Every structure is written in structure tokens, then in C-alpha cells.
Amino acid sequence: MNNKEMVARILKHNNGKINAVYFTACGGSLVDMYPSYFLLQSEAKKLSTGWYNANEFVHVTPKKLNSSSIVFVCSHSGNTPESVQAAKVAQKMGAITIGLTFNKKADLLEYSDEKVIYEWGNENEVVHNPMAIMLDMTSQILAGIENYDKLPEFADGFNKIDTIVTNAIKQVQTRTKAYAEKYYSEPMFYILGSGASFGHTYGFAICSLMEMQWLDAAPIHSGEYFHGPFEVTDKDKPYIVMESIGRTRELDERAIKFLNKYAKKVEIVDAKELGLDLIDSEVAEYFNPILFYTVLCEYRAKLANKRDHSLDVRRYMGKVKY
Numbered sequence: 147m148n149n150k151e152m153v154a155r156i157l158k159h160n161n162g163k164i165n166a167v168y169f170t171a172c173g174g175s176l177v178d179m180y181p182s183y184f185l186l187q188s189e190a191k192k193l194s195t196g197w198y199n200a201n202e203f204v205h206v207t208p209k210k211l212n213s214s215s216i217v218f219v220c221s222h223s224g225n226t227p228e229s230v231q232a233a234k235v236a237q238k239m240g241a242i243t244i245g246l247t248f249n250k251k252a253d254l255l256e257y258s259d260e261k262v263i264y265e266w267g268n269e270n271e272v273v274h275n276p277m278a279i280m281l282d283m284t285s286q287i288l289a290g291i292e293n294y295d296k297l298p299e300f301a302d303g304f305n306k307i308d309t310i311v312t313n314a315i316k317q318v319q320t321r322t323k324a325y326a327e328k329y330y331s332e333p334m335f336y337i338l339g340s341g342a343s344f345g346h347t348y349g350f351a352i353c354s355l356m357e358m359q360w361l362d363a364a365p366i367h368s369g370e371y372f373h374g375p376f377e378v379t380d381k382d383k384p385y386i387v388m389e390s391i392g393r394t395r396e397l398d399e400r401a402i403k404f405l406n407k408y409a410k411k412v413e414i415v416d417a418k419e420l421g422l423d424l425i426d427s428e429v430a431e432y433f434n435p436i437l438f439y440t441v442l443c444e445y446r447a448k449l450a451n452k453r454d455h456s457l458d459v460r461r462y463m464g465k466v467k468y
Contacts, residue, residue, distance in 0.1 A: 149279065152260050153286040156216060159242040159259075164291055166194040166215045167284065168241075170203040170232045174353045175220040175246075178277040180345020181435050182218070182284035191292055200228040204235055213240030216287065220245075220276050222266070224252020233257035244283070246276045269440050270312045273304050277436055285432075299426040303433050306424055311440050314420040318444050325413055326448035329384050332411075333362060336375070338387040338401055339438075340368040341394035346435040346442070350386075354446040358457045368397040372404070381410035386445070388438050389416040391423055392431025415441055 157164070167186055169179035179197060186195040196208055200219070211217070217236035221229040224247030233243050234257045245258025248266045255261050265274040272278055282304060288294040329335075335355055339347030344367055351363035366375045368387070379385075385405055389398045405412045417423075417434050420441065425433055450457045462468060 149283045149286065153283055153290065156242055156260060157290045160213045163214050164216060166210055167287060168196045168215060168217045170198040170200045170217065171220040171229055172200050172226055174349060175222055177345045177349030178220060179218060179280060181277060181342045181432050182280045184342040185284055185432055186288060189294060190288060193291060200232040203232045204228065207235055211236065211239045211241055215241035217241045218244045218280055219254060221254050222248050224249035224254040230254050230257065271308055272311050272436050272440060273308055281432060296429050299429040303425040303429050307433055307436055310421045310424060311437055314437060314441050315444060317420060318441055322444040322448045325445060326452040330449055330452040332384050335361060335363045336383060336385045337363060337365050338368050338371060338385060340397040341390050341392055342432050343388045343390045343434045343438055346438050347388060350442050354442065359449060359455055368401045371401045376404060379408050384411035385409060386413045389414055390431060390434040391417045
């Protein structure tokens with residue numbers, strides 16, 4: 147992975163006067179942006195940031211959006227109408243647009259000042275996925291604008307993450323199969339997570355379970371669990387908790403402690419157990435969702451197989467007008 151030349155060009159935009167970085171997309175592509183957004187939200191001292199559904203970005207465009215802005219727009223197909231329109235709006239406002247897609251002939255590229263065509267399909271090489279690409283670029287942008295000093299730790303993390311993910315895939319095969327055997331007939335799942343991982347908490351619920359398996363699911367922030375959602379906890383409801391490494395691990399542990407006392411169907415996916423602590427503790431928390439995405443894909447695949455419900459089948463998406 148080497149995005150240095152592209153980032154260098156981006157940092158020259160508007161004569162180097164940049165005060166905001168926005169992320170906008172839909173569905174899974176929006177989820178892929180969350181770690182980068184969380185990085186800026188946590189570490190930026192001056193830069194503003196925002197994470198927007200593309201259609202909302204178009205209809206409620208940030209007033210601060212102007213030539214001093216950077217806008218990441220991601221669409222796997224590259225033709226998601228809302229995302230293409232968001233890039234068009236951002237470009238019209240003078241912002242520099244960075245378009246990410248798998249499709250070399252994507253409509254999105256027409257409105258992208260910088261174009262990223264990413265690879266897809268090899269789950270053992272996650273550094274080529276948009277989530278990792280954007281995190282790498284965002285950390286470099288932060289370093290270029292605010293002298294963020296953790297780029298060596300990030301570089302080391304990107305060098306290690308593929309190996310960590312490959313080992314984790316092997317490690318969870320037995321447990322994911324057992325999970326599917328035990329819970330394939332459940333109609334509803336609650337997904338908990340925090341920090342940089344909350345984006346994938348949301349993503350696993352709406353994309354993997356609701357979209358791909360037609361199952362009811364609810365994403366819950368671990369810190370919010372005790373402010374309403376824990377009232378439905380009982381022994382009959384299944385929970386999946388993404389236990390992160392980093393500053394918000396305490397939030398996950400608190401929820402797990404309660405669930406272990408009052409619930410019976412609790413699955414813990416622990417980033418530390420899966421080897422993420424091999425990455426420097428200064429930046430490891432931002433790699434949580436990269437690991438969780440691939441590992442939760444194993445849960446998703448086993449459920450789909452046991453339920454005899456293909457991950458590719460859709461009821462409405464691409465089938466009817468919407």
C-alpha cells in the first residue's frame with residue numbers, strides 16, 4: 147500500500163488550505179468510512195470532519211463545505227446514484243473529491259478529482275480493501291495538516307494486518323460453524339460494539355443480517371446499551387459483541403459482564419484473542435473494524451450456508467423501482 151503521491155497532491159489543493167474532511171457513501175461503503183472518520187474525530191485538533199449518508203449529504207449539504215474541504219466518496223459499483231450525486235455536489239462546491247470504487251468504468255469517477263480503483267475478493271489481503279485504503283490516506287492527511295506523529299505505527303500495523311486476519315480466519319472456523327448450527331433459526335440478533343468498531347456494528351446488522359439474510363437485527367453502541375437497550379435483555383435473545391482493543395474496550399467489557407449475568411446466547415468476538423494486540427497500542431484500535439469485518443464475514447457465511455439462504459439473493463435491491 148502506497149498512497150503517498152496521491153495524498154501529496156490532495157494536500158496541495160486550495161494552496162494547502164484545508165480545514166475539513168468529509169466522508170459520504172451508502173450502506174457498506176459508508177461503513178467502510180467509519181474508522182477514518184473516527185480517527186479524525188478522535189485525533190484531529192483543528193480539522194473538522196463528518197460522516198454522511200450520501201443522500202443526506204446531497205439534501206443537507208454542510209454549510210462549511212467549500213474549496214477548503216476534502217470529500218471521500220465510496221461506491222463499490224461506482225454507480226450508486228446517491229453517491230455519484232454527492233461527489234457532483236462536493237465538486238461543484240470546490241472541494242477536492244476522492245472517489246473509491248471497484249469499477250474502472252464507474253460513473254463516480256467522472257466527479258472524482260482523485261481516483262482509487264481498489265481490489266476485491268481476497269479476504270486474506272485486507273490492505274487492498276477500501277476501509278484500509280481510506281484509513282491509510284486519512285492518517286497521512288492528518289499528518290500532513292496537523293503533524294500527526296503516528297504514521298510509523300500505522301505503517302507497521304498495515305504490514306501486520308493481513309497476517310493477523312489470515313490467522314484469525316483459521317482460528318474462528320470451528321466456532322463460526324458451531325455458532326451457525328446453534329443459532330441459525332433465530333429471527334433477531336443484537337450487535338454490540340464501540341469506538342472505531344461501531345461502524346461495523348451497524349454494518350453487520352444492516353448489510354450482513356438484514357440485507358443478505360433477511361433477518362431482523364439491531365446495532366447497539368456498547369456505551370448506549372445501559373441507557374435503554376439493556377431492558378430487553380433476557381436468556382432468549384442472541385447477542386454478538388465485538389470486543390475491541392483500545393480506549394473503548396472498557397465499554398465493551400461492561401456490557402459483556404452484564405450479558406454474561408442476564409443473557410444466555412452471547413457470542414464474544416475479541417480482537418485481543420484474535421491477535422490484534424500485535425499492532426502498536428497507539429493505533430491498534432483503528433484496526434479493530436478491519437479485523438472484525440473479515441471475521442464476521444465468516445459468521446455470516448456459516449449462517450447463510452446453514453440457513454440455505456444465499457448471500458447474493460435480494461428481494462428488492464436491484465429488483466424493483468425505489
